[in-house]
Amino acid sequence: MKVWAAYCKQNGRRAIRFPRDVPTRWNSTYKVLARSYEYKDLLVTFIQYHVSHINLYQSHWDVCRNVCGLFKVFYTATNNLSGVYYPTTYLFIFESLNIAGAFIHCESESQLHEYVIAMKEKWLEYIRSFQIFI
Structure with a gap:
C-alpha cells in the first residue's frame, strides 16, 4: 500500500484504498470497478512496473466500463x-x-x-418469485 501511495503522490493523485469485492454482491463489484476505472491510467502503469505477470489492455477497460454501466443500474435500484x-x-x-x-x-x-444472459435468467427467476404474493 505504501508503494501505491508513493506512486499516486508522484503522479499528482491522491492515494486511495480500493473497496473490497464481495463475490455475492454486485454492488460491491460495481464499487471496485468504478473506483478502478477512475484510476485506470495509474493502475496500468503501476501494475506494469510492480506486478509484471499481469497485463492490462484497453480492451479490459472497455469491458470494465460496460460492466460498470450494467452494475450501476443495479446499484441505483438497490x-x-x-x-x-x-x-x-x-x-x-x-x-x-x-x-x-x-x-x-x-x-x-x-x-x-x-454473462448478461445468465444475469437476466437470475433476475427473471427473482421476478417470478413475486407471483406467489399476487
Missing part, C-alpha cells in the same frame, strides 16, 4: 428500493424497467453477452 423512511413500492416498476433496458443494451456486447 439504493432506491432500500429506503425505510419513504415509500418504495412505486419505484419497483421504474427500476425494473431500467434493469431490463440495461440487459437489452448489454446483450449486444459480444464480450458480455454470455
Whole structure:
C-alpha cells in the first residue's frame, strides 16, 4: 500500500484504498470497478512496473466500463428500493424497467453477452418469485 501511495503522490493523485469485492454482491463489484476505472491510467502503469505477470489492455477497460454501466443500474435500484423512511413500492416498476433496458443494451456486447444472459435468467427467476404474493 505504501508503494501505491508513493506512486499516486508522484503522479499528482491522491492515494486511495480500493473497496473490497464481495463475490455475492454486485454492488460491491460495481464499487471496485468504478473506483478502478477512475484510476485506470495509474493502475496500468503501476501494475506494469510492480506486478509484471499481469497485463492490462484497453480492451479490459472497455469491458470494465460496460460492466460498470450494467452494475450501476443495479446499484441505483438497490439504493432506491432500500429506503425505510419513504415509500418504495412505486419505484419497483421504474427500476425494473431500467434493469431490463440495461440487459437489452448489454446483450449486444459480444464480450458480455454470455454473462448478461445468465444475469437476466437470475433476475427473471427473482421476478417470478413475486407471483406467489399476487
